[in-house]
Amino acid sequence: MNTKHFLTLKDLTSDELKQLLSRATELKEMRNRGEVYEPLANKVMAMIFEKSSTRTRVSFEAGMAQLGGHAMFLSSRDTQLGRGEPVEDSARVISSMVDVVMIRTYSHEIVETFAQHSRVPVINALTDDYHPCQLLADMQTFVEHRGDIKGKTAAWIGDGNNMCQSYMNAAAILDFHLNIACPKGFEPKAELLEEYKDRITLTHSPKEAVKGAHLVTTDVWASMGQEDEQETRLKRFEGFQVTPELMDLADKDALFMHCLPAHRGEEVSEEMMEDPRSVVFDEAENRLHAQKALLEFLLVN
Ligand code: CP
Ligand code: NVA
Secondary structure (H helix, E strand, O other), X not given: OOOOOEOOHHHOOHHHHHHHHHHHHHHHHHHHOOOOOOOOOOOEEEEEEOXXXXXXXXXXXXXXXXXXXXXEEEEOOOOHHHHOOOHXXXXXXXXXXXXXXXXXXXXXXXXXXXXXXXXXXXXXXXXXXXXXXXXXXXXXXXXXXXXXXXXXXXXXXXXXOHHHHHHHHXXXXXXXXXXXXXXXXXXXXXXXXXXXXXXXXXXXXXXXXXXXXXXXXXXXXXXXXXXHHHHHHHHHOOOXXXXXXXXXXXXXXXXXXXXXXXXXXXXXXXXXXXXXXXXXXXXXXXXXXXXXXXXXXXXXX
């Protein structure tokens, strides 16, 4: 089917992504001025959640309403998906009744299979491998505070997880360098390290990674679905906490980001969250504006 989907950042060209980021800022300004803009009147979005969420649910649901449309929350606990109805069948049924589908789930293959059988756009709202919607907000936030990220350096500190892998995509599309510092055994997937080898520097030293960086970012050490590993990971990630002292080694204008929710005292210190270099709450708010721009891109243009 020839439908546009957003499963990873690679579904956008560099021009499309830049345009979307500047549109996100425009939509933010329109909302701040109190302008009503409802291009999605009568449009419905199904939101399938197989994992918990605060930001993603609130931003998509509020965003759809602000654009004049409607969003429907579907948890796997209450739908037949949770009782084993095949993804293929669910995709055909759900996409016959709505205009766009958002999915947060475990295996990335689930969103790919859903998209293959969907007649409407499918948005990845986090899988075990990628979290592209968060990168829209992160990149919008960087541009709003510091301008173009092209040629700059970002530092990823911690787990080589879904967020890290989406940062790898972003580095290639927006032309910045990514230093990744993770404990041994917690690197991103080998095939991605190979694909992006010219874009990234992999190290096991947070200090080395933040040196000269313009953006420092991290995420929880145990992602959703890894709750059983929490204790072991706490030990393995010792020394990987982002603190003001670590930030002092970065560029003097460096920003700190975290997709949230944060575990203060683990991957980030209490002081770092509240430090003037931290833009984590702008970043969270931008989920709303960036995803409204995404919905407009997928459904209106
Ligand atoms: N950052 C993020 O996706 O947050 P939620 O899990 O609250 O949606
Ligand atoms: N890496 C985290 C991100 C949460 C928004 C997780 O997958 O749980």
